[in-house]
Amino acid sequence: MENEVQKKRILSGIQPSGDLTLGSYLGAIKNWAALADEYDCYYMLADMHTITVRQVPAELRRHTLTQVAAYIASGLDPEKNVLFVQSHVPAHAQLGWVLDCYTMFGELSRMTQFKDKSAKNADNINAGLFTYPCLMAADILLYQPDFVPVGEDQKQHVEICRDIATRFNGIYGDTFKLPDPYIPQVGARVMSLTSPEKKMSKSDKDPNGCVYMLEKPEDILRKFKRAITDSDTERCVRFDRENKPGVSNLMSIYSAVTGRSFEAIEAEFDGKGYGAFKPVVGEAVVEMLRPIQEETRRLLSDKAYLESVYRAGAEKASYVAEKTLRKVYKKVGFLAR
Numbered sequence: 001m002e003n004e005v006q007k008k009r010i011l012s013g014i015q016p017s018g019d020l021t022l023g024s025y026l027g028a029i030k031n032w033a034a035l036a037d038e039y040d041c042y043y044m045l046a047d048m049h050t051i052t053v054r055q056v057p058a059e060l061r062r063h064t065l066t067q068v069a070a071y072i073a074s075g076l077d078p079e080k081n082v083l084f085v086q087s088h089v090p091a092h093a094q095l096g097w098v099l100d101c102y103t104m105f106g107e108l109s110r111m112t113q114f115k116d117k118s119a120k121n122a123d124n125i126n127a128g129l130f131t132y133p134c135l136m137a138a139d140i141l142l143y144q145p146d147f148v149p150v151g152e153d154q155k156q157h158v159e160i161c162r163d164i165a166t167r168f169n170g171i172y173g174d175t176f177k178l179p180d181p182y183i184p185q186v187g188a189r190v191m192s193l194t195s196p197e198k199k200m201s202k203s204d205k206d207p208n209g210c211v212y213m214l215e216k217p218e219d220i221l222r223k224f225k226r227a228i229t230d231s232d233t234e235r236c237v238r239f240d241r242e243n244k245p246g247v248s249n250l251m252s253i254y255s256a257v258t259g260r261s262f263e264a265i266e267a268e269f270d271g272k273g274y275g276a277f278k279p280v281v282g283e284a285v286v287e288m289l290r291p292i293q294e295e296t297r298r299l300l301s302d303k304a305y306l307e308s309v310y311r312a313g314a315e316k317a318s319y320v321a322e323k324t325l326r327k328v329y330k331k332v333g334f335l336a337r
């Protein structure tokens with residue numbers, strides 16, 4: 001028990017904004033599964049964030065439930081990790097509003113994701129798209145975590161969260177713990193198979209660029225076989241992000257899946273060219289995903305179990321979140337009910 005209390009805490013999440021991708025798995029979920037013994041882990045399904053972009057309601061529900069199953073099937077044991085749905089814990093929206101009032105317009109304007117998503121959704125540049133970093137700061141700060149595991153692309157969110165927390169602590173005294181980003185060494189950034197300068201994203205309009213965790217093996221293989229490789233004359237498997245982004249992305253994926261170093265991969269494919277390399281990477285991904293796909297399907301046929309997992313998760317998460325929220329309400333001067 002004493003050991004439990006001393007464990008450092010981790011919080012992270014993924015939006016159920018679509019089918020989970022190989023990027024979500026290698027960049028996030030796979031790494032989380034290894035942390036449960038060492039850390040006190042909270043993993044959220046960030047459904048409230050998804051509605052900054054229009055969602056089809058029934059699809060959002062389906063994606064959320066499938067994501068609970070995929071978390072578990074990927075090795076996140078609900079007995080050892082708190083798995084919860086963001087909208088089931090009202091404290092996120094409540095603290096989000098408070099933090100809106102402690103975040104500056106200029107800070108929010110500089111966020112890369114706001115710029116990207118408003119360019120992609122020019123007909124729906126809503127206020128939520130602009131203020132989502134405040135909700136994300138609330139998501140994190142409610143749990144007073146030590147670390148927030150995120151991919152390289154999400155580092156800016158942890159930085160703004162620290163800035164908001166520092167400002168609040170500066171006015172009211174120590175309220176929030178300042179979390180650090182925790183970026184995995186491997187799989188930190190999985191890029192699109194068709195445009196390797198872009199990250200692999202759930203909402204990518206080009207289905208060939210993205211490999212989904214629950215996709216059919218034959219479709220995965222086909223996508224890898226057709227993956228863009230580079231137009232350099234060398235045509236050999238060598239890691240060079242700048243000049244050979246396509247092959248380097250495939251090497252990163254292969255390395256994350258097999259645990260092999262880039263040197264070992266270069267040696268394995270020495271003199272063999274891209275044509276031999278691509279299907280081998282595809283096969284490795286298919287084999288890695290096979291047991292996860294089977295287990296996800298099995299879990300999805302047991303809705304009652306999945307429900308019991310997210311209900312228990314919401315209860316445990318609320319307990320911690322409400323404690324922080326009470327402290328914040330008191331500090332800003334809200335009259336206790």
Ligand code: AQP
Pocket residue numbers: 013014015017018021023024026027028046149150151152153154187188189190191199200201202203204
């Ligand atoms: N391609 C990726 N490579 C490495 N890590 C990735 N992550 C996502 N894509 C990659 C990591 O997964 C976590 C959660 O991401 P998210 O789904 O909440 O948000 P996102 O980064 O906006 O993901 P998408 O797929 O791009 O979603 P949409 O298309 O809806 O915006 C993070 O830790 C992220 O680093």
